[in-house]
Amino acid sequence: MSGIAIAFRRELKRIFSMKEVLSTIFAAALIYSLYYPQPYVNEALRDIPIALVDLDGTTASRELARRIDASPDVAVAMVLPDLPTAQRQVYERTISGIVVIPRYFERELLHGRASPILQYTDASYFLVNQRVAAGISGTARAFGVEVEEARLVALQVDPPTAAAVTSPLPFTAIPLFNPAGGYATYLLPGAFLLILQQTLLVAVCLLAVTARRTRLEPATGPVATVLGNLLAYLAVEAIVVPIYLIVTPYFYGVPRLGSLADILVAAIPFVLAVSAMGMVIGSLFRSPLSVQLVAAAIGMPFFFLSGFSWPTEAIPPALHAVSMLVPSTFAVTGLTMVAQMGASIAEINLQFLGLWALAIGYVLLAIALEWRRQRRNQPSTGQISTA
Numbered sequence: 227m228s229g230i231a232i233a234f235r236r237e238l239k240r241i242f243s244m245k246e247v248l249s250t251i252f253a254a255a256l257i258y259s260l261y262y263p264q265p266y267v268n269e270a271l272r273d274i275p276i277a278l279v280d281l282d283g284t285t286a287s288r289e290l291a292r293r294i295d296a297s298p299d300v301a302v303a304m305v306l307p308d309l310p311t312a313q314r315q316v317y318e319r320t321i322s323g324i325v326v327i328p329r330y331f332e333r334e335l336l337h338g339r340a341s342p343i344l345q346y347t348d349a350s351y352f353l354v355n356q357r358v359a360a361g362i363s364g365t366a367r368a369f370g371v372e373v374e375e376a377r378l379v380a381l382q383v384d385p386p387t388a389a390a391v392t393s394p395l396p397f398t399a400i401p402l403f404n405p406a407g408g409y410a411t412y413l414l415p416g417a418f419l420l421i422l423q424q425t426l427l428v429a430v431c432l433l434a435v436t437a438r439r440t441r442l443e444p445a446t447g448p449v450a451t452v453l454g455n456l457l458a459y460l461a462v463e464a465i466v467v468p469i470y471l472i473v474t475p476y477f478y479g480v481p482r483l484g485s486l487a488d489i490l491v492a493a494i495p496f497v498l499a500v501s502a503m504g505m506v507i508g509s510l511f512r513s514p515l516s517v518q519l520v521a522a523a524i525g526m527p528f529f530f531l532s533g534f535s536w537p538t539e540a541i542p543p544a545l546h547a548v549s550m551l552v553p554s555t556f557a558v559t560g561l562t563m564v565a566q567m568g569a570s571i572a573e574i575n576l577q578f579l580g581l582w583a584l585a586i587g588y589v590l591l592a593i594a595l596e597w598r599r600q601r602r603n604q605p606s607t608g609q610i611s612t613a
Contacts, residue, residue, distance in 0.1 A: 233454020434508025
């Protein structure tokens with residue numbers, strides 16, 4: 227135990243004495259927590275500008291136009307006389323969609339016939355296209371139901387019967403865990419875990435490379451050295467993890483139903499797995515520059531392999547098997563369920579055990595690599611303790 231304490235104190239001292247490590251762990255946490263969420267602060271797109279082309283000019287067409295404009299998703303930014311004029315505005319990026327109410331719109335409705343409206347949306351931006359389409363089509367369907375119900379009532383149909391005929395299956399949507407349907411609520415928890423993994427991985431690799439380049443002599447055996455270093459990283463991340471998983475989500479209004487204790491317990495194997503993985507990867511590099519270049523290159527693959535930005539089912543089996551070696555693959559699902567959805571540790575049993583399996587595997591590999599390093603240096607450093 228004394229050997230672990232020695233290694234712990236020495237590694238903690240190295241962390242706080244190396245500016246590049248301090249900036250990677252602490253400055254990155256501050257910068258990312260303040261800067262990264264800014265594009266998503268508004269959560270969901272609202273009042274997207276569209277153009278209205280009303281070729282009917284009747285009471286019904288004006289009422290439909292008013293309701294579309296009142297929709298929270300879109301806003302009628304301009305009323306234009308014809309479709310070609312509106313199309314030019316789309317090409318100039320002034321608006322993101324067009325609604326065309328055809329001639330004889332009201333007449334067809336009064337005769338009980340379908341009177342479809344035309345909807346054009348800019349599909350070059352997926353979120354804008356989805357929101358515009360949902361806003362226009364939802365309003366048009368609701369207006370159509372009201373028109374048909376009023377027509378049936380005018381034909382002496384009982385109002386409750388008319389309502390049942392026009393809307394036989396009333397639908398009420400209640401979003402769970404993401405009440406606003408916002409992109410930030412979905413994206414930020416997983417993104418913060420990936421950022422946490424990336425910064426910790428870079429910091430540990432830098433510490434490993436620096437120790438080897440400066441020929442830092444081990445004061446303890448391989449087991450004590452690895453375990454002491456891991457405890458030092460765990461102590462430092464005890465400050466950083468709450469910033470990413472608790473403080474920042476609360477500050478930006480991201481729902482958090484999980485208890486503080488469950489979040490921290492679930493984060494322990496994640497931090498250990500990433501730290502031990504960093505010690506293993508760090509043994510492969512000779513310079514800090516190599517660490518930074520490789521870390522920048524593998525960040526995007528880790529992002530896509532995590533399963534929350536790209537469906538896991540669409541990932542090739544071989545790549546999915548490789549992703550099981552990356553802690554974020556288990557952590558993004560498990561820790562998000564705990565922090566945002568209020569799941570217990572027992573309910574993320576698969577992810578929790580997966581993180582512990584990775585932690586144990588990488589720790590054993592790190593001990594083996596440390597033992598080999600110490601054995602190579604043994605003639606010049608003297609007898610090494612195995613504690």
